[in-house]
Amino acid sequence: MERIFNFNAGPATLPLVVLEEAQKELLNFKGTGMSVMENSHRSKDYEAINSEAEALVKELLNVPENYRVLFLQGGASTQFAAVPMNLVSPDGHADYILTGAWAEKAYKEASKFAKTNLVASTKEENYTRIPGIDEIKVSNGSAYVHICSNNTIFGTQWQSYPDLGDVPLVGDLSSDIMSRPFDVSKFALIYAGTQKNLGPAGVTVVIIRKDLLEGIPSNIPSMLRYDIHAKNDSLYNTPPSFSVYMVNLVLRWIKNNGGLAAAEKRNEQKAALIYDAIDNSEGYYRGHAVKDSRSLMNITFRLPSEDLEKKFVLESIEQGMIGLKGHRSVGGLRASIYNAMSMEGGMALVDFMKAFQSKNG
Numbered sequence: 001m002e003r004i005f006n007f008n009a010g011p012a013t014l015p016l017v018v019l020e021e022a023q024k025e026l027l028n029f030k031g032t033g034m035s036v037m038e039n040s041h042r043s044k045d046y047e048a049i050n051s052e053a054e055a056l057v058k059e060l061l062n063v064p065e066n067y068r069v070l071f072l073q074g075g076a077s078t079q080f081a082a083v084p085m086n087l088v089s090p091d092g093h094a095d096y097i098l099t100g101a102w103a104e105k106a107y108k109e110a111s112k113f114a115k116t117n118l119v120a121s122t123k124e125e126n127y128t129r130i131p132g133i134d135e136i137k138v139s140n141g142s143a144y145v146h147i148c149s150n151n152t153i154f155g156t157q158w159q160s161y162p163d164l165g166d167v168p169l170v171g172d173l174s175s176d177i178m179s180r181p182f183d184v185s186k187f188a189l190i191y192a193g194t195q196k197n198l199g200p201a202g203v204t205v206v207i208i209r210k211d212l213l214e215g216i217p218s219n220i221p222s223m224l225r226y227d228i229h230a231k232n233d234s235l236y237n238t239p240p241s242f243s244v245y246m247v248n249l250v251l252r253w254i255k256n257n258g259g260l261a262a263a264e265k266r267n268e269q270k271a272a273l274i275y276d277a278i279d280n281s282e283g284y285y286r287g288h289a290v291k292d293s294r295s296l297m298n299i300t301f302r303l304p305s306e307d308l309e310k311k312f313v314l315e316s317i318e319q320g321m322i323g324l325k326g327h328r329s330v331g332g333l334r335a336s337i338y339n340a341m342s343m344e345g346g347m348a349l350v351d352f353m354k355a356f357q358s359k360n361g
Contacts, residue, residue, distance in 0.1 A: 005345040008323030009152045009298060009336040010175070010195040013345075018249045037242045041235060049245050050234060056251035060260055063184050063207060070206040070226065071234040071244050076102075076174045076193040079204060080109035082224045083170055083189065086216050088114035088143045095119040095142045095167075099158075100127045100151030101329065106172060110146070119145065127154040129290040133162050144168040144188060150176035152196075153327040155300030155334065156293040161186050168212075176297050177205070178254055179339055180264035188212060194243065196297070197338045199250045202243030254339065263339050264296075270337045270346040271296045277350045284357045288332065302332045309333055312356055319352050321345075 006013035029036040032045060039046050054069045063069065072078075083106075088094050094114055096107040098121035110116050117139045120131040138145055145167055150157040152175045161169065161182065168188030177192040184190065189208045195201040206226065213227045222228050228236055254263060275294065278285040278301050288300040303309045309332060313325045326332035335349055 002320075005321045005341070005348055006323055007321060007335045007337070007341070007345075007349070009327070009334065010193070011201050012196050012336060012338050013340045014199070014246075015250065015253045015340045018246070018253050021249055022246060036245045039241065041238050041241050046241055047235075049241075049248050050239070053244055053248040053251060054234075056248065056255060057205060057207070060178065060251065060254060061184050061207070062181075066210050067184065068208055068210060068213070068230045070208065070229045071239060071247075072204045072206055072229060073202070073223075073240055074204065075201070076172055076191055076204055077105070077109075078224070079172070079191040079206070080106040081113060082226070083144075083146070083191070084110040084114040084116070085220045085224055086226050087168075087170075087189070087212060092141070092143045093117060093139065095139055095145040097121070097131065097136060097145065097147050098123055098127075099130055099148055099154075099156060101153045101327075102151065102172060102174075103146075103148040106146060106148065114143075117142070126288075127151065127156060128288060129293040130156055130158050136162060136164070138164055138167050142167050144170045146170045146172070148172040150174075150295050150297050152295075152298045152334075152336070153300075153330055155287075155289045155295045155298045157295035157297065159292065168209075175338075176295075178251075178260065178263065179267050179297060181260040194247050196336075197250075197340075199247035200243050202240040203247060205247075250340075266343065267296045267337070267339065270341060270343055271299065273343075273346045273350050274299050274335055274337070274353075277353050281353075281357055284361050285353065297336060297338055299335045299337065300326060300330075300332060301334075306331065308360060311360070315356065316349075316352060319348070321349060321352065324349075 026035055057069045084094055095117045098104055119138055120136040122129055122131055145164055149171050169186055170189045171187050173190050174193040175196045178197045191204060191206045194203050208226055213230055216225055216227045278287045286302045316324050324333055324335060326334045
């Protein structure tokens, strides 16, 4: 069958050229006579993949020299626990900003391992916006302030990252990393699951300032210790080798298509198409997020009734589009338009939205 337009929030659509390259190399990687999935993670062939992926992350994000890039397992959800376990001392504490469901989960998980403070939240407004800098009340002596950069369920995104002075900033960038340029040095630690913009599920990228690798407690599990993974170049144990291989191919694709500046421009154009269709529908489509907090990655909206939303989802599938049903916790509709979603896909969705409104409005 032909390829469809995949608007799933994750695992998400991947660049076709990347899938084709992986397909071509699947049975015989670089003349080794075996798949990369069968190759030893101690081999020179795999170490080259691992090293290139790390170098490309650094190049594309312009990562400063005093940071390490790690490829870990367990998804971003494991980092909810790993971050406080590594960074908060027994008598210390950390601050959290709530902007959506994943920020909530990070906060609740961290609270199991460290004292945590809630220093800003838009939960009472059903997470329709990102809090302003004047709303953030950082506590004295905080080990870090944690944010979730982009909120897949509610469709909001930090347009710029808060400057909190000397307090380290930790960010879950799972759903918008590599979608736009930003200053890595604003963060002490970044973590991101790859299944949105970077590849398939199975690997999590961690970018950590080197000074944080000193003094990590020795009594936490080895698999959760950033210093051990850094010392072993992400090869402490058998890594998710095929996922890292795929991430490397996606990073090459981003670089070959103009890097992050070009990716941001494409993402802005795609999002503008769909937001314009919402804003010009005379209220038929209602966006969830306040305009100045709108996400370029996940566009969330509602129709006049749940019955129409169900009909919209069913008919969109018939038109070769999947993944437009909103998250089960909030309902509604959601279009996830990560880097690999083409402009053609965005235009197809807009055409369908206009036709659906004309027919059912």
